Amino acid sequence: MKHYEYFNTLLPELTANREGPIASSITPSAAFGYASAQEAEAIFAGEAAKPVYARMGNPTGGKLENALAGMEGGAGAVVTSSGMGAIAMVLTAFLQSGDKVLCAGGFFGGTYAMMRETMPRFGIEPLFCDVDDFDYMEKALESGVKMVLVESVGNPNMRLPDLRRIALLCDRYRALFVVDNTLTPLIVQPLKMGADIVVYSTTKIISGHSAALGGAAIFRALKGENEKLHDEKFGSLHQILQKGKGALMMVLKKRSMRDFGMSANAFASFLTMLGLETLALRVKRVNESVEKVVSLLHDEGVRVRHPSLADHEHHLRYEALFADGCGPLFTVECQTKERAFAFLNETKLVIQTANIGDNRTLGLHMASTIYRDFDEESQKMMGVTPGLIRFSMGLQTPLVVAEDLVGAWNKSCI
Numbered sequence: 216m217k218h219y220e221y222f223n224t225l226l227p228e229l230t231a232n233r234e235g236p237i238a239s240s241i242t243p244s245a246a247f248g249y250a251s252a253q254e255a256e257a258i259f260a261g262e263a264a265k266p267v268y269a270r271m272g273n274p275t276g277g278k279l280e281n282a283l284a285g286m287e288g289g290a291g292a293v294v295t296s297s298g299m300g301a302i303a304m305v306l307t308a309f310l311q312s313g314d315k316v317l318c319a320g321g322f323f324g325g326t327y328a329m330m331r332e333t334m335p336r337f338g339i340e341p342l343f344c345d346v347d348d349f350d351y352m353e354k355a356l357e358s359g360v361k362m363v364l365v366e367s368v369g370n371p372n373m374r375l376p377d378l379r380r381i382a383l384l385c386d387r388y389r390a391l392f393v394v395d396n397t398l399t400p401l402i403v404q405p406l407k408m409g410a411d412i413v414v415y416s417t418t419k420i421i422s423g424h425s426a427a428l429g430g431a432a433i434f435r436a437l438k439g440e441n442e443k444l445h446d447e448k449f450g451s452l453h454q455i456l457q458k459g460k461g462a463l464m465m466v467l468k469k470r471s472m473r474d475f476g477m478s479a480n481a482f483a484s485f486l487t488m489l490g491l492e493t494l495a496l497r498v499k500r501v502n503e504s505v506e507k508v509v510s511l512l513h514d515e516g517v518r519v520r521h522p523s524l525a526d527h528e529h530h531l532r533y534e535a536l537f538a539d540g541c542g543p544l545f546t547v548e549c550q551t552k553e554r555a556f557a558f559l560n561e562t563k564l565v566i567q568t569a570n571i572g573d574n575r576t577l578g579l580h581m582a583s584t585i586y587r588d589f590d591e592e593s594q595k596m597m598g599v600t601p602g603l604i605r606f607s608m609g610l611q612t613p614l615v616v617a618e619d620l621v622g623a624w625n626k627s628c629i
């Protein structure tokens with residue numbers, strides 16, 4: 216577990232100051248004074264590294280951006296007001312009417328609705344396929360898809376993508392590869408596997424305490440000669456790309472944040488940094504606990520679905536590519552809505568909520584909540600059945616959580 220040792224050393228360092236106040240300061244100011252007319256000109260030209268106006272970023276968010284870029288091995292990061300804000304920022308920065316986006320695998324409900332319903336209103340066409348449908352992916356890419364969007368773990372269908380293979384395809388066809396890594400920070404490192412941009416809802420396990428809504432996009436360095444963004448497909452970006460190393464930051468900030476205002480607030484960024492400090496400890500704990508809980512449930516006859524179990528179709532991929540786990544989620548198939556409701560209501564530890572990645576164990580019936588507005592075909596693609604419950608493992612003792620769930624399962628049978 217070299218990863219965890221590395222991140223346990225790195226993250227407390229990245230979030231602290233060595234001199235003066237150790238915790239990051241919270242700078243709530245919406246506006247910032249410039250020392251002179253000359254300085255104002257330099258700040259607006261991007262030549263002086265000082266805050267312009269809080270919609271374009273504030274110093275507390277800036278500290279979080281540096282920490283997240285350091286964590287991910289990226290060239291830079293932009294933090295946002297929410298995870299959906301981060302996704303909206305990336306889409307609106309790089310796409311325009313007439314573009315196609317390929318969405319492979321399962322998706323968080325908000326992202327799915329955004330791609331299926333909202334983006335088409337602005338002339339952006341989404342294409343959907345399973346995470347293993349490489350023939351379809353290749354055909355779609357050949358037809359000029361500009362961006363491929365994948366979640367590191369299908370939620371709630373629990374299917375696992377082969378990120379390296381998809382990244383190679385994106386490079387070959389010069390499409391931007393965006394990975395939503397909300398469920399697997401530290402244990403999956405998309406930029407190292409060939410992704411161009413990683414997005415997070417930091418609301419989830421990065422923060423962990425259900426106290427701070429937030430999101431982030433972290434991007435790789437530009438590649439000079441071989442840069443796929445120099446393709447004519449991305450022509451509308453070419454002028455900004457000439458600005459050098461910080462160009463992608465400017466694409467995100469100037470083309471999205473400035474005009475749409477999905478900006479993070481200082482207090483949320485501060486709270487998120489508190490979570491980030493202990494992220495490696497919590498990620499290790501949760502991923503080890505999930506394997507224990509699902510194995511105990513499986514032994515007791517609960518219909519649990521997780522890639523660490525031998526009966527999951529991606530079990531071999533899990534062992535080969537997800538050595539440290541695939542995040543806090545597992546699902547239970549109760550077959551009917553009535554049984555699912557009875558099961559959930561019998562649990563004592565589980566908090567019923569739409570969130571995931573909290574320090575507490577959470578659960579939710581999928582079809583009657585997040586996926587209620589989607590038609591049957593969409594539900595099928597997302598792996599949502601009438602009796603499906605999604606759980607998100609917290610920090611509690613795995614045995615205690617498993618006993619609670621087994622007890623509730625047995626009671627709900629009667």
Ligand SMILES: *Cc1c(COP(=O)(O)O)cnc(C)c1O
Pocket residue numbers: 297298299300323325326366370395397398415416417418419428429430571
């Ligand atoms: C929660 C979530 C989002 C949206 O994040 P918010 O912070 O709720 O806006 C996006 N992607 C995934 C995978 C999520 O779990």
